Amino acid sequence: MRTAWLRSAKLLCALALLACSGDKSRARESTSAPEGGVAPQAEAPVEARESAEPKPAAPFRVATYNGGLAMGVLKYVDERAEPLINALAEQPVDLLCVQEFWLEEHWQKLVAATSGNLPRTFRLPPGHEDGGCTRQETDPLVACAAQSCAGLTQHALLPCLLQSCASKLTSLSPDCFNCLSANPRKGPDELARACLRAQTKSAAGARPPARAGGAAAVEVYSGASGTAVLTNAEILERDSLILPSAIDRRAVLYTRLSPPSVGELHVFCTHLTANMEGVPHPRNTSWQKDQSAQIDALLAYVDQKTDGRGATLLLGDLNTGPAIAPSISARLPAHYNRLLARGFVNPYASQEDAKCTYCFDNPLDGGKGTRGLLIDHVLLRGFEGDASGAQIMRSNLTFEAGKKKVKSGFSDHYGLLVTLSRRDS
CATH class of the missing domain: 3.60.10.10 (Endonuclease/exonuclease/phosphatase)
Structure with missing residues (x-):
């Protein structure tokens, strides 16, 4: 269960997770059926019928x-x-x-x-792929990561951010959180730049759908x-x-x-x-x-x-x-x-x-x-x-x-x- 909390914590940290797009491998199902019924079969000899045993399913x-x-x-x-x-x-x-x-x-x-x-x-x-951050959101997080978690690898970065930068993570807007959590292979500074760009590109566009009740969805892996x-x-x-x-x-x-x-x-x-x-x-x-x-x-x-x-x-x-x-x-x-x-x-x-x-x-x-x-x-x-x-x-x-x-x-x-x-x- 220790990895279970890390897993959702990573979600919390917004740096660990990525988008999964839709199911591109739809069912390859056979829908054909014989037409005109089944041809009559010759009756098997009595000896064969008596000796044959049904095979278990x-x-x-x-x-x-x-x-x-x-x-x-x-x-x-x-x-x-x-x-x-x-x-x-x-x-x-x-x-x-x-x-x-x-x-x-x-x-x-x-x-x-x-x-x-x-x-x-x-x-x-995935539920959504868009999102964006303001510099007022990303700058404190990036500064905290640079000061407290510099040089850490991906799996070590999350515990550090949770311990040292938790307040910066929890203050992110849902849109910013969703964007930052979209690519687990990038570090905080790369993600911040990417999400600021995403905001610029989509400033006039649609935002991710809201949850029931009007609250924006906070979901990792897009x-x-x-x-x-x-x-x-x-x-x-x-x-x-x-x-x-x-x-x-x-x-x-x-x-x-x-x-x-x-x-x-x-x-x-x-x-x-x-x-x-x-x-x-x-x-x-x-x-x-x-x-x-x-x-x-x-x-x-x-x-x-x-x-x-x-x-x-x-x-x-x-x-x-x-x-x-x-x-x-x-x-x-x-x-x-x-x-x-x-x-x-x-x-x-x-x-x-x-x-x-x-x-x-x-x-x-x-x-x-x-x-x-x-x-x-x-x-x-x-x-x-x-x-x-x-x-x-x-x-x-x-x-x-x-x-x-x-x-x-x-x-x-x-x-x-x-x-x-x-x-x-």
């Missing part, structure tokens, strides 16, 4: 994975991205819900790498949610819900699928706000209340789309989870229990071999500690069949960074795969 494999590709927040994004995407593309999955694929370049590489097995995709475009769905199943319906959030765009992606092996599924893919202890909330409330409001909206949306019927999957980094002895600590367990109280079950958490998905010994997060959190989930409701879970993307990788060899996790999270199988009737 193939299981449907569902996975969630937080890639941790938060440029400017987590270390080694450039070094991790390509091996991460290649390894993820090799996983035996039929439905994948990903989080923290913030940058368009990473998303397009994932689409290309998985196009053979997961050709249908769903991802929201309003990208970082969340997407990839699948090889037929997508019957797509929809989405933007969740209430303080500084970043949180969304629920809904797809209604029809995999032949398990029947129709209602799928909800999301990434809820973390409880960022120690990070000031920009609206003088709490991150815990933000997540609670998101769960309220999420559960209402699930009921709206399903009408309480049908097999339903809720998956993603939910930033809440149970305590499981001996080594998994709870994270906002009351929120997690609210999901169970609405009929969801967690097949992986009930297994004896359940492990943390956000683990304190992950080398990307310092590699210290023996405990962790189980906050990445595939929850089921109304599914009449068997389900078993296993972790994916748990191995480490080694690469060269500068002049040193680095051992790292692919992400600060491990992935989770749940295999669904219909019971014989």
